[in-house]
Amino acid sequence: MKEMELKYGCNPNQKPSRIYMNEGELPIKVLCGRPGYINLLDAFNGWQLVSELKRATGLPAATSFKHVSPAGAAVGLPLNDVEKQIYWVQDQGELTPLASAYARARGADRMSSFGDFISLSDVCDVCTAKLIKREVSDGIIAPGYEPEALEILKGKKKGNYAVIEIDPSYRPAPVEHKEVFGVTFEQGRNELVIDENMLTNIVTKNMELPESAKIDLIISLITLKYTQSNSVCYAKGGQAIGIGAGQQSRIHCTRLAGSKADNWYLRQAPQVLGLKFRDDIGRADRDNAIDLYIGEEYMDVLAEGKWQNIFTEKPAVFTTEEKKKWLAGNTGVALGSDAFFPFGDNIERAFKSGVQYVAEPGGSVRDDNVIEAADSHNMTMCFTGIRLFHH
Numbered sequence: 001m002k003e004m005e006l007k008y009g010c011n012p013n014q015k016p017s018r019i020y021m022n023e024g025e026l027p028i029k030v031l032c033g034r035p036g037y038i039n040l041l042d043a044f045n046g047w048q049l050v051s052e053l054k055r056a057t058g059l060p061a062a063t064s065f066k067h068v069s070p071a072g073a074a075v076g077l078p079l080n081d082v083e084k085q086i087y088w089v090q091d092q093g094e095l096t097p098l099a100s101a102y103a104r105a106r107g108a109d110r111m112s113s114f115g116d117f118i119s120l121s122d123v124c125d126v127c128t129a130k131l132i133k134r135e136v137s138d139g140i141i142a143p144g145y146e147p148e149a150l151e152i153l154k155g156k157k158k159g160n161y162a163v164i165e166i167d168p169s170y171r172p173a174p175v176e177h178k179e180v181f182g183v184t185f186e187q188g189r190n191e192l193v194i195d196e197n198m199l200t201n202i203v204t205k206n207m208e209l210p211e212s213a214k215i216d217l218i219i220s221l222i223t224l225k226y227t228q229s230n231s232v233c234y235a236k237g238g239q240a241i242g243i244g245a246g247q248q249s250r251i252h253c254t255r256l257a258g259s260k261a262d263n264w265y266l267r268q269a270p271q272v273l274g275l276k277f278r279d280d281i282g283r284a285d286r287d288n289a290i291d292l293y294i295g296e297e298y299m300d301v302l303a304e305g306k307w308q309n310i311f312t313e314k315p316a317v318f319t320t321e322e323k324k325k326w327l328a329g330n331t332g333v334a335l336g337s338d339a340f341f342p343f344g345d346n347i348e349r350a351f352k353s354g355v356q357y358v359a360e361p362g363g364s365v366r367d368d369n370v371i372e373a374a375d376s377h378n379m380t381m382c383f384t385g386i387r388l389f390h391h
């Protein structure tokens with residue numbers, strides 16, 4: 001198949017719409033459903049991300065994409081009991097490595113992942129398909145599907161769930177093109193290999209960089225490679241825990257990603273784990289309630305006449321002081337930035353979310369100020385020398 005007609009482009013008024021190959025055949029097969037224009041943008045970006053994560057770490061990888069940026073990305077490390085609980089998979093028994101990767105990718109920012117497009121580095125197994133079946137999602141791309149897994153996925157959305165199989169041997173041309181306002185842009189594909197070699201130029205007094213931190217920094221950098229710029233990514237334990245994408249100011253990226261990382265950690269607090277939800281409240285509504293409960297608008301779920309619709313027991317207010325005390329326990333976080341930090345304020349904000357390890361290109365006229373800020377918090381910071389803008 002050389003081309004595929006689409007229902008419409010980014011918006012229903014943008015017709016006609018299709019994807020096609022100038023030479024050769026499309027590297028995908030649609031096994032179910034009818035993916036749209038944005039679905040396919042998410043699918044191709046997500047596939048590149050998980051493929052690189054798999055090559056860099058040797059572990060199965062998954063990502064949850066929304067509007068051409070990842071909401072989460074992770075590799076297949078085992079989940080502890082708390083992680084299983086906050087990702088709503090505690091009832092699923094032992095998870096396969098691929099299922100663990102998806103649970104992490106989906107679970108890091110469940111609000112943003114609602115209605116996601118999923119990319120998997122490996123053949124989708126039954127365990128992973130069962131997790132996906134329960135979530136609100138637009139579709140999936142993977143290099144293959146176990147027969148039973150495919151049947152499970154075909155049952156989603158009344159048989160309209162988009163299931164795409166991609167040829168893992170496909171390699172695009174080294175030069176890529178896109179058209180904007182009738183003008184064709186051309187550039188070499190970003191074939192940069194991200195691995196431990198990018199983390200050797202440590203510029204801080206603290207030069208300690210354990211293997212676990214290297215993996216997290218690699219995850220953050222590969223995630224940034226496919227995130228709309230400007231972008232910053234916090235990572236911990238084999239997964240992205242906060243992604244700030246598409247902000248014009250870098251400090252706003254750092255704040256946005258940091259707030260998401262904070263929410264990820266706050267979900268693990270006893271106050272949240274102890275919430276008594278009504279049995280008829282689904283996972284998506286629980287996610288919404290938790291997001292409000294840990295935020296500044298907690299009375300939206302705790303006011304009289306409202307909490308009864310969600311909980312069987314009225315929760316106590318999760319106070320600002322309690323949240324600060326809990327967040328102080330989040331340490332050893334890694335942070336990647338797709339371009340240099342122009343001011344030390346980014347480091348100061350990152351420190352508030354437990355960041356200990358940083359990877360950024362360097363090259364700012366204020367590098368000394370940024371290094372000084374990192375040293376003041378005993379951070380380990382690498383200058384990669386490589387920018388990772390993606391548009």
